[in-house]
Amino acid sequence: MAEVELQKVTKMFGALQVIHGVDLTISSGEFVVFVGPSGSGKSTLLRMVSGLETVSDGDVLIDGEDMTFAEPSERGIAMVFQSYALYPHMNVYNNMAFNLRLSRYSKAEAKKLVHDAARILRIEDLLDRSPAELSGGQRQRVAIGRAIVRKPKVFLFDEPLSNLDAALRVQMRLEIERLHRELDATMIYVTHDQVEAMTMADRIVVLDKGSIQQVGTPMELYKRPKNLFVAGFIGSPKMNFFDAKVSSDGSENVHLVANSKTTFKLPNLRLNANDDLTVGVRPEEISVYTSIAEVPDTHIAMTARVDAVERLGNINYGYFNVGAEELVIAQIMGHTDLDHGQQIVFGVPKAELHVFDSAGQSLTAG
Amino acid sequence: MSKKRKGSFSVSRFAVYSMLGFGLIFYGVPLLWLFVAGTRSQVSLFSDPVFTIGTWAQAKETWHDLTSYNDFQILNWAKNSVIYSLGGVSLSLATAIPAGYALAVTEFPGRKSILVLTLIAMITPSQAIVLPIFLELLALGLNNTYLGLILATGFFPFGIYLSYVFFSSSLPKGVMDSARVDGCNRFQLFIHIALPLAKPVIALVAFFSFLANWSNYFLAFVLLSSEKLFNLPLGLTALINSSGALENQAANDIPIRMPEAIQAAIVVVAPVLVVFLMAQRYVRTGMLAGAEKG
16 A cells, blocks of 8 residues: 655656656555556556656656656555567466565565465466466456555556456456455556546546546546546546637627537627537436427527437437537437437526636636 | 368378378488498498398497597597587577677677678678688697687577577567666676577577587588597597498408497487487477467
């Protein structure tokens, strides 16, 4: 258990800056997920915490100690890799005991520690096998076992589940969460999968282009995304966006760019005349109505043509064409009679709108 | 349509098999003849059809003549060859594998120039450097010694290059990272992780080094003048030249004639075949290294 602190951490690859002055404090025992698209710098940031990547500028503190220039083995960390990275020439036991052997533990001690870890991960009967004889899920268990054997202060996971199939991924996700509860250790977890981030994290760090976009609990990020990137990245299916424009008379009236007849008021936001805005709404907030008259005053009414309906049984996704390039996605629970080509009316609740200025910063997140 | 495909298929098949057949015959027949001819007498070699098989007794008699001649000198040469080869292979492995590893996984100033130099050294024919090596060993007083020739053949840039290619393409990066997190320093990384994974390239370098050492003629010819220190290729030449076995001259009383010379050639060739058969599994995987992601 240890706190991890990044202070103005920067990484350059030659002249290319891939991490831009990241400041972040991860408290002891916290499960933090770095999430972002590929190339966002999340893995690089993790590798800088691990010491596998050098830090170009700034400091890395683990448990209050400056570890910026420490070797990976001196940092009290353990890491689980996407490729499992088991030693192919050692059996499972030796894979797990390798670190203990290097740190000169006695044979008996090492044996006890390995067996303890193997019990926690339920891989005791695999100890004699070679990595080549294991399935993907078993390999990842061994890799996690190898990490917990040494009782590290901080666990680092670099996309550990990306190589597993969907069912196994869910199972291992629960396993890692269980491990976090049982070991009460600080864990940093990197993934590009926002579902993993949402389900596992105490706090999520959203990264894009080497900068932190937002840090917060999963629900904070979902409810109050600070900018367009976070709004679009967190949540599945993703948030619907509409281009909008503040009216020229300086009032709070706003109209959609795609359909200037759809006007509504956005009170209590600092709007200037002729400002370009983006308004966003989550698919589950959209309701479908049979006629405009039915849409309540609290909602913005829009007409659309149904482009497609995906029926997943308990849930349906409607894809609506409102004349803009992007289709609007609506989540409809239970049964629906909507069908391709149908003209419909849908309502967007004004209270649930996310409004972003022309720079992409949220005006509603506060 | 299917007929047409079948037709073109058999044409390409024919081309492939005729090429293979040509190769087999062109390169295989002399080798086959060598093994057959070793069992025949001098007279039979001239009078009987090409592929006549001789008798076991004849082969034994020839073998006895060959080995006992001049105080069993051919056995001494064989022993020398083994010493030179073991020494040369060990030295080239001890230098080429770590050198290739260092060039592949570490960054240091001058790395690129060393790689280029290695390539230049690799394509430089040994004839070109034989004089400086000779002078160097002369200065060190190592001419005409086992150590001299072993030191000279331990220089094996091709092995460094092979090892470099293997380590830069086939070493899984995640495994190396993982070992660093587990606490390996650079040396332990090489000993515990890289070396055990490098078996194929070790076998490959050892094989090529053995091949070069076992059949080393020119360097041995320049560096060794004492017949006692000769290796097999050098000895074979000396044997044939001194006995006149391959010259069609009037019979002398030296028991080394054509069948003996043929068996001597088998002694030189056979170990290479045996070593290849033993090493081929490793050698083949070594040659494929990097072709597929590990």
